[in-house]
Amino acid sequence: KQEVTQIPAALSVPEGENLVLNCSFTDSAIYNLQWFRQDPGKGLTSLLLIQSSQREQTSGRLNASLDKSSGRSTLYIAASQPGDSATYLCAVRGNDYKLSFGAGTTVTVRA
Amino acid sequence: NAGVTQTPKFRVLKTGQSMTLLCAQDMNHEYMYWYRQDPGMGLRLIHYSVGEGTTAKGEVPDGYNVSRLKKQNFLLGLESAAPSQTSVYFCASSQLQTDSYEQYFGPGTRLTVT
Numbered sequence: 001k002q003e004v005t006q007i008p009a010a011l012s013v014p015e016g017e018n019l020v021l022n023c024s025f026t027d028s029a030i031y032n033l034q035w036f037r038q039d040p041g042k043g044l045t046s047l048l049l050i051q052s053s054q055r056e057q058t059s060g061r062l063n064a065s066l067d068k069s070s071g072r073s074t075l076y077i078a079a080s081q082p083g084d085s086a087t088y089l090c091a092v093r094g095n096d097y098k099l100s101f102g103a104g105t106t107v108t109v110r111a
Numbered sequence: 112n113a114g115v116t117q118t119p120k121f122r123v124l125k126t127g128q129s130m131t132l133l134c135a136q137d138m139n140h141e142y143m144y145w146y147r148q149d150p151g152m153g154l155r156l157i158h159y160s161v162g163e164g165t166t167a168k169g170e171v172p173d174g175y176n177v178s179r180l181k182k183q184n185f186l187l188g189l190e191s192a193a194p195s196q197t198s199v200y201f202c203a204s205s206q207l208q209t210d211s212y213e214q215y216f217g218p219g220t221r222l223t224v225t
Contacts, residue, residue, distance in 0.1 A: 002181075005151065009151075015136075018118070034213065034214070037215075041219075041221075042163075042218060042219070042220050043201060043217055043218040044154075044201065044215045044216040045216075046201075046213060046214070046215070049213050089153065091154075097142070097161075097205075098156055098159070098169065099144075099154075099156070099214060100153070101146075101153030101154040102153050103151055103152055103153045103154075104153065
């Protein structure tokens with residue numbers, strides 16, 4: 001059974017600092033990995049999707065890396081802003097097309 | 112495009128009552144999913160469907176039933192609600208004919224069982 005862990009559970013940084021969010025998974029036989037953002041009381045918004053054959057994906061200030069062999073992914077958010085405050089979820093898709101989620105990292109960016 | 116929509120947004124039930132949550136998607140997606148999200152835990156898959164007329168159990172299926180009579184709709188039923196089913200329920204869908212299988216999520220239904 002795939003286990004997905006996100007550390008830390010919560011993070012507070014001053015505005016302008018770069019954010020580094022970690023995700024680890026136990027089974028390296030994955031199809032892809034997806035990073036989501038969730039605002040309080042809201043649904044999930046997909047940020048980046050990395051295929052198992054890729055090493056990284058970038059979108060604006062966001063960059064996600066994937067090291068399948070070590071079971072790790074990192075989400076980098078450059079020059080954080082208060083609007084980046086949210087919970088970030090990592091989800092891994094296995095070859096059975098089901099997603100396994102981490103519990104998330106709750107980020108607070110202080111103005 | 113409305114994407115994925117869920118009805119209702121909030122509901123309070125008493126133990127033993129039944130209800131149905133409706134998920135609808137207008138993206139012609141083949142796959143649909145129901146998840147629950149509890150504090151401090153990731154989303155857990157309840158049931159899923161790989162096409163109209165098909166359903167399958169996920170990680171935590173007990174106490175729930177589902178139906179996919181139309182491709183665009185996926186219903187989640189609670190026959191006899193229990194306090195342990197207090198949670199936020201999310202529906203998602205994804206396309207079969209792409210190589211990414213990216214999932215798109217609805218806004219969620221917050222259910223409280225007293």
